[in-house]
Amino acid sequence: MGLEIRGVTKLFGSKTAVDNISFQINEPSVVGFLGPNGAGKTTTMRMITGYLTATDGEITVNGQPVDPTNVSLKSKIGYLPESNPLYTEMEVHEYLKFSAQLSGLNADATKNRLDFVADRCGLREVLYDPIYRLSKGYKQRVGLAQAMIHDPEILILDEPTSGLDPNQVIGIRELISELAKEKFVVLSTHILSEVQALCNRVLIINRGKLVLDATAEELLHRSTGSLSIVVKTELPAEKVAEIFQKALEPNRCSSKKNGGAVSIQLSLKDSDDVREKAFDLCVANHFKMLGLSSSGTDLENIFRELTLGSDETGQQQ
Amino acid sequence: MKQDSNNSLKVLLKKEMLIALKTPSAYVVIIVFLLISGYMFADGLFLSNVATLRPFFTLTGILFLFFIPALTMRSFSEEFRNGTLEVLVTHPVSRTRLIAAKLLSSYLIVVASLVPTIFYVIVVASLGNIDPGTAFAGYLGLLFLAAGYVAAGVFASSLTQNQVVAFIIGLFVLFIFFILDKVTALTTGSVAYILQYASSDFHLASFYKGAIDLRDVVYFVGVTAFFSSMTSKWLELRFK
Numbered sequence: 001m002g003l004e005i006r007g008v009t010k011l012f013g014s015k016t017a018v019d020n021i022s023f024q025i026n027e028p029s030v031v032g033f034l035g036p037n038g039a040g041k042t043t044t045m046r047m048i049t050g051y052l053t054a055t056d057g058e059i060t061v062n063g064q065p066v067d068p069t070n071v072s073l074k075s076k077i078g079y080l081p082e083s084n085p086l087y088t089e090m091e092v093h094e095y096l097k098f099s100a101q102l103s104g105l106n107a108d109a110t111k112n113r114l115d116f117v118a119d120r121c122g123l124r125e126v127l128y129d130p131i132y133r134l135s136k137g138y139k140q141r142v143g144l145a146q147a148m149i150h151d152p153e154i155l156i157l158d159e160p161t162s163g164l165d166p167n168q169v170i171g172i173r174e175l176i177s178e179l180a181k182e183k184f185v186v187l188s189t190h191i192l193s194e195v196q197a198l199c200n201r202v203l204i205i206n207r208g209k210l211v212l213d214a215t216a217e218e219l220l221h222r223s224t225g226s227l228s229i230v231v232k233t234e235l236p237a238e239k240v241a242e243i244f245q246k247a248l249e250p251n252r253c254s255s256k257k258n259g260g261a262v263s264i265q266l267s268l269k270d271s272d273d274v275r276e277k278a279f280d281l282c283v284a285n286h287f288k289m290l291g292l293s294s295s296g297t298d299l300e301n302i303f304r305e306l307t308l309g310s311d312e313t314g315q316q317q
Numbered sequence: 318m319k320q321d322s323n324n325s326l327k328v329l330l331k332k333e334m335l336i337a338l339k340t341p342s343a344y345v346v347i348i349v350f351l352l353i354s355g356y357m358f359a360d361g362l363f364l365s366n367v368a369t370l371r372p373f374f375t376l377t378g379i380l381f382l383f384f385i386p387a388l389t390m391r392s393f394s395e396e397f398r399n400g401t402l403e404v405l406v407t408h409p410v411s412r413t414r415l416i417a418a419k420l421l422s423s424y425l426i427v428v429a430s431l432v433p434t435i436f437y438v439i440v441v442a443s444l445g446n447i448d449p450g451t452a453f454a455g456y457l458g459l460l461f462l463a464a465g466y467v468a469a470g471v472f473a474s475s476l477t478q479n480q481v482v483a484f485i486i487g488l489f490v491l492f493i494f495f496i497l498d499k500v501t502a503l504t505t506g507s508v509a510y511i512l513q514y515a516s517s518d519f520h521l522a523s524f525y526k527g528a529i530d531l532r533d534v535v536y537f538v539g540v541t542a543f544f545s546s547m548t549s550k551w552l553e554l555r556f557k
Contacts, residue, residue: 085400
């Protein structure tokens with residue numbers, strides 16, 4: 001059992017969408033796929049599902065290569081595309097039955113699985129409604145139900161919680177966590193807290209390249225704490241940022257003027273505790289400290305560093 | 318729990334028919350087809366005062382140029398536009414069955430819309446003597462013609478996500494097939510012969526004259542197969 005992506009590259013004309021990506025998933029888990037818009041997440045997911053063919057490299061599921069012609073392999077994969085396309089003329093139960101039967105389920109299995117997904121995705125009350133009449137949240141749940149109705153081993157979910165209200169988001173996250181006890185789940189999202197809440201492993205992709213592949217524990221150790229300080233001073237924000245940059249040497253330092261106050265955001269190297277130094281620095285420069293708060297490991301920082309950082313070097317090249 | 322998805326064609330066809338029956342466009346197209354053919358049939362019948370089905374078959378051959386692309390225009394275009402093809406092709410279903418379901422569903426609708434026209438046969442038969450064999454051959458010709466036209470229409474639909482563009486491409490392609498034997502006067506010898514053989518109207522005409530010729534059957538089967546394989550090839554390229 002497993003999903004393996006080996007040196008996969010995808011070109012659209014001369015544009016490289018995905019550039020030599022490799023990773024393996026060997027045990028049931030939730031793998032979070034992160035990246036800025038246009039980084040290549042959806043393209044990679046589409047290649048895993050067999051919708052697109054890789055220009056180079058190989059994708060295998062249980063050792064079998066994914067290929068548009070390898071029809072039987074597709075029943076092992078459940079897919080929720082990003083735009084959640086649905087046959088809106090159909091009623092919810094008609095659509096889900098269609099998907100189940102097309103995946104090769106017989107009448108009994110279809111009925112059982114329809115019951116299961118209707119309960120788990122909260123679709124009972126809309127089962128006989130035409131899809132076009134549903135709210136966005138319900139449509140998203142229909143899409144998710146479609147992806148899992150045939151009980152696939154691998155679930156590829158492109159932004160599964162988009163358009164849901166906070167209660168529904170929690171419900172879907174619980175469902176995904178439970179599914180991940182026995183299934184391979186690959187999901188993409190823009191919501192970083194979702195990754196922290198859900199994923200055992202995080203892959204960050206930027207400009208088609210895999211820039212981070214780390215387990216949840218590794219991420220905790222890969223500390224890039226952040227510190228936010230608000231001071232009262234007459235100095236311009238840039239000057240204040242310069243002083244902090246020089247004294248504390250953080251990875252990134254940004255500042256913003258807010259009336260008579262300047263707020264400074266520092267993302268720090270390692271797990272340095274620079275709070276005392278920051279206080280002394282304020283005293284020495286006659287800044288009146290109005291606030292200081294620190295947050296430990298923050299995926300948002302890692303994400304910004306990896307994606308914005310390479311963006312800047314990219315522009316310099 | 319899982320069975321071989323050999324019935325995927327049946328499942329796909331059921332879905333196509335379900336959606337066709339739930340959208341008003343198919344009904345509108347069928348009703349317009351029947352109104353026009355009914356009006357032209359009645360008009361022609363009483364003007365010429367001859368009890369013959371030949372004008373009906375000629376006219377239907379022309380109406381099919383518009384009617385069939387209007388029916389097939391949404392088949393792939395709509396799937397592209399809504400993105401539903403992405404869901405469809407990530408199911409365990411082969412491209413051949415996908416296309417076959419599209420062809421069959423449109424074809425069934427064309428056949429269904431021909432059923433009410435049997436009324437015209439009854440009207441003509443009540444007014445004079447018609448040869449049942451000729452009537453049968455004429456209908457058989459229309460069925461063969463429809464198969465070729467549906468395949469061309471579905472191909473046109475696979476080229477674009479815009480239904481109107483799909484309709485225009487379909488109409489254009491069919492019109493070329495229709496017109497070929499009308500321009501033979503401009504050419505001579507073997508070119509004229511080839512143009513004539515390539516013309517859909519020429520082969521339909523030999524059916525409604527009462528002859529069921531293997532050459533005509535081969536022609537329509539060939540056209541259907543040609544456009545179906547073009548659709549398959551095009552979809553293959555699209556997912557590269």
